[in-house]
Amino acid sequence: MSSSAFAYGTAAWQHVEATLRDVLARFNFSEVRTPILEPTELIARGIGQLTDIVSKEMFAFTRGDTNYVMRPEITAPVMRAYLQHHLDQRGGVQKLYYIGPCFRAEEPQKGRYRQFHQFGVEVIGSDDARADAETIAVMMAVYKAFGLTNTTLRLNTLGDAESRPRYKAALQAYFEPYRQDLSETSRTRLDTNPLRILDTKDERERTLLADAPHLIDFVDAESRAHYEEVKQLLNDLGLVFVEDPFLVRGLDYYSRTAFELESPDLGAQSALGGGGRYDLLSVEVGSKKPVPAVGFASGMERLFLALEANEVTLPGTPSPDVFLVALGDRARRRVFRMAQELRDAGFKVALDLRGRSMKAQMREANRQNAPFTIIVGDNELEQAQAPVKNMETGEQTEVAFADLRNYLRDHVT
RNA sequence: GUGACCGUAGCUCAGGUGGUUAGAGCGCCAGGUUGUGGCCCUGGAGGUCGGGGGUUCAAGUCCCCUCGGUCACCCCA
Structure with a gap:
């Protein structure tokens, strides 16, 4: 279902x-x-x-x-x-x-x-x-x-409570002469619940309605x-x-x-x-x-x-603030921890969970509309700093691991 | 409950009168770019043709049954 x-x-x-x-x-x-x-x-x-x-x-x-x-x-x-x-x-x-x-x-x-x-x-x-x-x-x-x-x-x-029975009786009296013209369902309703005949879509019945008594009069x-x-x-x-x-x-x-x-x-x-x-x-x-x-x-x-x-636009899937790209096993391990650190600092962080290629990770970041990526490989692990890439402009800024949260705080809107 | 229409790749669909390896676009994966996304090019993976039965030398295609969906009747949110 x-x-x-x-x-x-x-x-x-x-x-x-x-x-x-x-x-x-x-x-x-x-x-x-x-x-x-x-x-x-x-x-x-x-x-x-x-x-x-x-x-x-x-x-x-x-x-x-x-x-x-x-x-x-x-x-x-x-x-x-x-x-x-x-x-x-x-x-x-x-x-x-x-x-x-x-x-x-x-x-x-x-x-x-x-x-x-x-x-x-x-x-x-x-x-x-x-x-x-x-x-x-x-x-x-x-x-x-x-x-x-x-x-x-x-x-x-x-x-x-009394109006409806009165109206019901009047409706029944009105429709009774036309009983033969009514649909089968309307005929049973005539006896049980004649008010329901009022919202019929049947064309013939609708013309009959034109002269039917109005509820307001009862x-x-x-x-x-x-x-x-x-x-x-x-x-x-x-x-x-x-x-x-x-x-x-x-x-x-x-x-x-x-x-x-x-x-x-x-x-x-x-x-x-x-x-x-x-x-x-x-x-x-x-x-x-x-x-x-x-x-x-x-x-x-x-x-x-x-x-x-009416083509009212509604929000789609929410985007992360940053996507972490990792190259190699060591980097993946470090980045997994980095994600946690940035999340603790309040950022929405996305990363690859399938060990995919860099190209695939970048494409994924793009698809998710991440405004920033942080790219971490062996070099970055050595230097304890990584390029933060602005995905809209393509600019990259080297930021020390220790300063990442401050950098993101100043640049993420 | 009744009727009409529809079920083919992850998605949207194409596959006159049965005929051999079932296609397209999008998406996905990879390469072009030995560590950089979007655009482009090339290649690749992916299908019990909803399911079961039947007719036939041969069924996605025809017949029967069945399941599911959509829309409409009815009713109402």
Whole structure:
């Protein structure tokens, strides 16, 4: 099995993570790390039994009398951790973020992998519209930090716990006369989960959607007021969004605000990230009292795809400060020790480990983009000094072994 | 789970209708420069043609099975 994380290179990966952490820190989020294995029950209850993720995409196994899953997402685990470790007792709103692997047993394709990585935030303990707006703002800030601005932010409200059943009933009433025109999957969904028909890609079904009832018309007054406030706050921040009356999310725990960030550069899996408010999740996973919360989740691999498409340059393999070239067995022995001495002094030092020719060592130094080489052979051992070669200019300076660290300190940038 | 396409050197790929020693570019190694990289020239190493079975005088090429990959459906990060 290949790894998408591997494909982009560790240096690029670390750079992207560092940028992420920097943005998240500016919004005053702190990192949480939760286990990869979670009880199946938590995930199933949190995300919803009827969702695709739970019903067919989980890597799950049983050991003893416990059922485990490799986490397919990280919101439910974070909520579990919040409750289990009594984070509410810390007082105030908990602003948490995560970066880590997730697992879904799907057919892999572009932007969709069995093991993938999500980053995201959870703002737990506030039902204020500003929590929603800040969640969206930090998500947008992340992509802006990478220079990704050709994105579309879509926004909708799902209403409260009662709104959805009302809307569901209305949708069923609307589609029932067209039952014969629907695809087979849409027909079963009409009975089980009609909201899922809304994001169909089937052309015929999409034309039917044009006259379908809008969720917003079935949403309770309080949720509508909340939605208006979120939109106002986003406008205040100058964040551009489009309202999408058919935006529903695939996880059951969402209520009120729902949003998705799309990129044209990702292929069929066009969502960079998405999220929303999930005031109902805490009770679903065992809390006695409801804990209002809002968050988003994004795909690291999709971020990389977008960066690639927008030709954002990421750091490659790091270069050493100096490459030590050795000629002959005695020199090799001395140089091996010299490497240690220079490393102790804080320099990044590379050297040949295969006993190769000088030419090969020089070529290797060049390939590794070492700015300096130090060439050591029998003569140098006699004199206890060696030429330090500037690989860009080709100039060489004789430096006593004892002065090498000072010389490098003054010349390595 | 369904469908389409693809698996040939380390990498990217070429190899009409089966035909004898399977090629290129890049990379790698060496020499040209008896202790100096990048550019150039010359040479070299490196291949169970994804795997198994079959058809045939003969299979990288045709057939069957199988494994893997890519993309799409679906779903979502």
